[in-house]
Amino acid sequence: MRVGTLEGIACCVTTNRRDDIRERAIIIINERNFTEKRAGDFLARQVKAVINMKTSHTGEKVTSGVERLVNNGIPVFDVSQPTNIEQLKNNHKLRIVSKQLYVRQIGKWENVASVKAYDIEMVDQLNDLAEKKANEFYHKRMVNEIDKMKSHVERVAAFFANENVRHDQGYRPIWIVERYSKLNEDLAILKRFMKRQNPYIVAINDSYEDLIKRGLKPDVLFGTESQMDQGMIQDVLEKQRKLCFTKGVSRNKECDQMINLGSDLISAIAYSLKRTKGAVFYLGEVEEEERAQYVLVEAWNKNRVFHLKAAAAMFRSRLEEDPLHWMMTRHSMLGADGWI
Incomplete structure (x- = not known):
């Protein structure tokens, strides 16, 4: 998703309650791999964008949260290089332009962080990576379970053979x-x-x-x-x-x-x-x-x-x-x- 200049009012969300999400605001969250249900809450409140202090999609597991927002035209950003990010508070005016996040302070725009935007291609790649990791994990687990089962069979067989x-x-x-x-x-x-x-x-x-x-x-x-x-x-x-x-x-x-x-x-x-x-x-x-x-x-x-x-x-x-x-x-x- 290509994002030009984006401006809006900040809403820092620290709970899972939908009512805490301000309508048509730029939402600030601190959630790793946020879920599809969470994305549904953002859509219901018609937010302008989501800025995440953590990684919205790590590629460690398949998740549809970012995908759902991007498919509905809502930009999702991860903060990559924070500088004065602690300055972000509710009702601050925010601007995102050229992968930089600005906040309006005392009549001027101050750069507070670099951000990374997600697009569909990136989300698909991350989901593919997550599926590959999951397959490797379950394959390894299955092999381990089979080995344990073989060992168990041998022990039980030996028990009945020797007694x-x-x-x-x-x-x-x-x-x-x-x-x-x-x-x-x-x-x-x-x-x-x-x-x-x-x-x-x-x-x-x-x-x-x-x-x-x-x-x-x-x-x-x-x-x-x-x-x-x-x-x-x-x-x-x-x-x-x-x-x-x-x-x-x-x-x-x-x-x-x-x-x-x-x-x-x-x-x-x-x-x-x-x-x-x-x-x-x-x-x-x-x-x-x-x-x-x-x-x-x-x-x-x-x-x-x-x-x-x-x-x-x-x-x-x-x-x-x-x-x-x-x-x-x-x-x-x-x-x-x-x-x-």
């Missing part, structure tokens, strides 16, 4: 419980069904305490030793329950075994699949960094690993019905070990 698969619980279902924001609420809903099913219970870290409070007795305390309260560990040992650690080198001689397959959850699932031929139910929230591994484990063990959080949500919405009767009459749940 005797005992299945000492027969077809008894195993519940893996991990603390999350609504665990106590969901345990209250599922407790009746859980007791009827009589599962082998694996508690990950501090969910052990939540289960005890609900009158449920975990068979195994599983997780990272550093995240476990020593009183909780002592309670496990006094009640002769199993103790499994997943990270580090345990100094606790009472630890049954160390299983480190990348995360507490994945290690607990692998451990559980070794203990039973039946179903493994997980009640908790899968963290983002272990989601890919969890999905892979589910795929490997089709119809054996089930996520219970969704079931708890279904129960919660239908508490007027008997939960057991409701689930037993739902075809989608039939066939999973222990459900009926």
Whole structure:
């Protein structure tokens, strides 16, 4: 966009409120990579131009803010070499000419900064650069995830190859419980069904305490030793329950075994699949960094690993019905070990 001499009244905008944008003014902002929504606010107020103290489009990510304004004939400038830019205040008269910004001071025009103007060609180049960077980033991330997945597959395979698969619980279902924001609420809903099913219970870290409070007795305390309260560990040992650690080198001689397959959850699932031929139910929230591994484990063990959080949500919405009767009459749940 070719810009000749441009004059107008300054409006310094420091908030995201549209009402703070003065109509038909030259807007002064301090926003890096301003968004298309922000551009919409400027268009709605019919501003003359936008002068940015930061970079309006860095080329680091695709953004349509500058493009939208330029396409609608509103010039966008970045301040490139400020000199007395702090002099800019609301209601000052501004003039932009030959890439220089002037402010009217005591009856004369004073140069306060050099500015850089955007045009469509420049915006397209910056968006192309941003897309290239994004593609490189996601490609690198995908390669990294694939490498992590391969490593995970090898570790899980080695675990089952080197350990005797005992299945000492027969077809008894195993519940893996991990603390999350609504665990106590969901345990209250599922407790009746859980007791009827009589599962082998694996508690990950501090969910052990939540289960005890609900009158449920975990068979195994599983997780990272550093995240476990020593009183909780002592309670496990006094009640002769199993103790499994997943990270580090345990100094606790009472630890049954160390299983480190990348995360507490994945290690607990692998451990559980070794203990039973039946179903493994997980009640908790899968963290983002272990989601890919969890999905892979589910795929490997089709119809054996089930996520219970969704079931708890279904129960919660239908508490007027008997939960057991409701689930037993739902075809989608039939066939999973222990459900009926």
